Amino acid sequence: MAETQNVYEIPIGPIHPALKEPIRFTFRVEGERIRGVDIRAGFAHRGIEFMAMKRNLIQTLYLSERICGICSISHPITITLAVERAAGIEVPPRAQYLRVIYSELERIHSHLLWAGVAAHELGFDTLLHLTWKVREQVLDLLEELSGNRIDYALPIYGGVRRDVAPEQIPKVEAMVRYYRGLLDELLDAFLRDPSVEARTRNVGILTPKEADSLCAVGPTARASGLSKDVRQDRPYLVYGELGVKAITPRDYGLEPRGDVYDKAVVRLLEVAQSLDLIETCLYEMPEGEITSFPKIPALLAFLKKAEGEGLGWHEAPRGEVIHYIRLEAGVEEPIVWKVKAPTYSNLMSWVPMFRDQEVADIPIIAASIDPCMCCMDRVHVVRDGSPGTVLKEELLRLSRAKTDRVTRHLSPVPRHGGGL
Amino acid sequence: MGLSSFKRALWVFHVATGSCNGCDIEIVAALTPRYDVERFGIKLVGTPRHADVLLVTGPVTRPMAERLKRVYDQTPEPKAVVVVGGCGSTSGVFYDSYNVVGPVDKIVPVAAYVPGCPPRPEAIIHGVVTAVAKLEQLAGEKR
Numbered sequence: 001m002a003e004t005q006n007v008y009e010i011p012i013g014p015i016h017p018a019l020k021e022p023i024r025f026t027f028r029v030e031g032e033r034i035r036g037v038d039i040r041a042g043f044a045h046r047g048i049e050f051m052a053m054k055r056n057l058i059q060t061l062y063l064s065e066r067i068c069g070i071c072s073i074s075h076p077i078t079i080t081l082a083v084e085r086a087a088g089i090e091v092p093p094r095a096q097y098l099r100v101i102y103s104e105l106e107r108i109h110s111h112l113l114w115a116g117v118a119a120h121e122l123g124f125d126t127l128l129h130l131t132w133k134v135r136e137q138v139l140d141l142l143e144e145l146s147g148n149r150i151d152y153a154l155p156i157y158g159g160v161r162r163d164v165a166p167e168q169i170p171k172v173e174a175m176v177r178y179y180r181g182l183l184d185e186l187l188d189a190f191l192r193d194p195s196v197e198a199r200t201r202n203v204g205i206l207t208p209k210e211a212d213s214l215c216a217v218g219p220t221a222r223a224s225g226l227s228k229d230v231r232q233d234r235p236y237l238v239y240g241e242l243g244v245k246a247i248t249p250r251d252y253g254l255e256p257r258g259d260v261y262d263k264a265v266v267r268l269l270e271v272a273q274s275l276d277l278i279e280t281c282l283y284e285m286p287e288g289e290i291t292s293f294p295k296i297p298a299l300l301a302f303l304k305k306a307e308g309e310g311l312g313w314h315e316a317p318r319g320e321v322i323h324y325i326r327l328e329a330g331v332e333e334p335i336v337w338k339v340k341a342p343t344y345s346n347l348m349s350w351v352p353m354f355r356d357q358e359v360a361d362i363p364i365i366a367a368s369i370d371p372c373m374c375c376m377d378r379v380h381v382v383r384d385g386s387p388g389t390v391l392k393e394e395l396l397r398l399s400r401a402k403t404d405r406v407t408r409h410l411s412p413v414p415r416h417g418g419g420l
Numbered sequence: 421m422g423l424s425s426f427k428r429a430l431w432v433f434h435v436a437t438g439s440c441n442g443c444d445i446e447i448v449a450a451l452t453p454r455y456d457v458e459r460f461g462i463k464l465v466g467t468p469r470h471a472d473v474l475l476v477t478g479p480v481t482r483p484m485a486e487r488l489k490r491v492y493d494q495t496p497e498p499k500a501v502v503v504v505g506g507c508g509s510t511s512g513v514f515y516d517s518y519n520v521v522g523p524v525d526k527i528v529p530v531a532a533y534v535p536g537c538p539p540r541p542e543a544i545i546h547g548v549v550t551a552v553a554k555l556e557q558l559a560g561e562k563r
Binding site: 017044046050054067149150372 | 436441443454478484514518519
């Protein structure tokens with residue numbers, strides 16, 4: 001990069017109108033061109049993993065829901081998968097189908113939300129209002145099924161808390177029909193609109209090589225043409241039987257370029273994919289129990305006796321989310337709980353995406369990975385009350401010290417539950 | 421304190437202080453066609469200097485406390501702070517975190533609280549209206 005005297009810095013954030021969440025960018029710009037970006041995260045860190053070490057697993061489940069209000073099904077599903085592997089809990093087949101239905105409903109609401117936000121970042125507020133108007137339909141259904149518009153409290157260790165009642169099935173079908181009918185209009189509004197195309201084509205490009213080397217996940221990676229989807233690569237629940245395929249712009253007949261336009265293509269097509277999955281699940285779902293522990297005290301007593309470690313993974317709307325949990329017999333609280341949210345993997349893809357772009361495109365490029373700071377901010381350094389900067393070596397030493405501290409009093413735990 | 425500006429267009433600035441996004445998306449939902457607060461002149465603006473009301477979400481994490489105070493100072497008088505969500509009102513589930521210094525009323529004065537995790541858009545609208553009514557009442561007493 002040729003540094004000249006004309007390069008100056010623009011700090012943006014942590015409070016700024018482009019994204020609703022706190023994060024700070026420092027752009028190095030030359031005229032209107034961005035030459036580099038530095039990202040400072042950590043403003044939304046609430047110490048959730050630490051708090052869980054003082055709460056029992058059921059309380060931890062509800063805490064996991066508050067990691068992110070948009071992924072409030074993804075995080076609970078992932079932690080239940082991790083705990084079920086650690087404790088060896090079976091999930092009834094009907095519950096597995098229900099979990100798929102709920103997480104696909106979440107994907108629809110999240111992708112429509114993103115589409116609206118993206119339109120807003122382009123300055124196309126009409127489209128924001130249109131998308132958010134149609135998004136209310138899936139929120140209505142989620143409210144019908146769970147009792148809440150956001151934060152649904154649906155998954156529980158061993159199953160789900162609510163069934164889809166027979167009289168609710170027509171409502172689910174109506175929603176699927178509604179969005180199928182709308183999809184073409186949405187594709188028209190986003191993908192065949194000349195002004196949207198002008199603002200998003202060849203803007204914020206992430207090449208397949210960069211996406212691969214930076215370990216991008218979810219729609220960010222798929223828009224660059226990588227066929228990467230946890231539901232396809234490492235099936236869990238009933239996703240294997242449903243035969244989910246990762247969606248790339250090729251499914252829309254386009255050669256992937258990895259720009260913002262491609263990210264919109266992938267997300268909108270995934271709405272259609274989710275509709276198909278919901279419909280299939282609705283009809284193929286077997287009758288039966290929805291949880292293997294209908295009584296919460298029995299579940300708590302079982303979890304208290306459980307010992308082991310487990311990993312849960314799930315394709316959240318933004319990409320792969322992983323929860324690691326370690327349980328010890330006789331202790332109600334998790335000994336270790338580690339969350340890796342998709343934005344953590346996607347954050348570094350901002351660096352190549354911003355390179356040589358225009359200042360006016362900052363909001364849409366920032367929004368194009370669908371960042372979620374509250375999911376990502378898992379670490380914050382507080383030393384004598386003041387935050388400082390930690391370099392890689394120091395961070396490595398600190399994390400090793402923590403692992404040492406956490407495992408010191410533990411006997412080696414045999415891995416069981418499979419899948420690891 | 422002149423409150424004539426409050427009677428018509430109420431401009432709102434949204435500060436997320438480490439919230440989980442739940443309240444934040446409900447605030448945006450309140451602006452969009454189903455709830456459409458713009459018909460009452462309530463509008464989300466991009467800078468605190470244009471705002472009458474601050475909508476604060478989140479439990480206030482350690483690095484955000486100072487920024488929240490600064491945003492509050494940047495907002496011109498008359499102003500009202502509305503806390504949206506349980507964690508901003510009482511710290512909620514984050515009560516024993518080492519990195520949470522809230523709730524919001526420890527940092528800035530608050531006119532109205534909207535409880536809920538997250539509150540519905542109707543509740544958020546009600547909270548904003550309550551805060552404004554409270555400010556008008558205060559101004560009436562001063563006169």
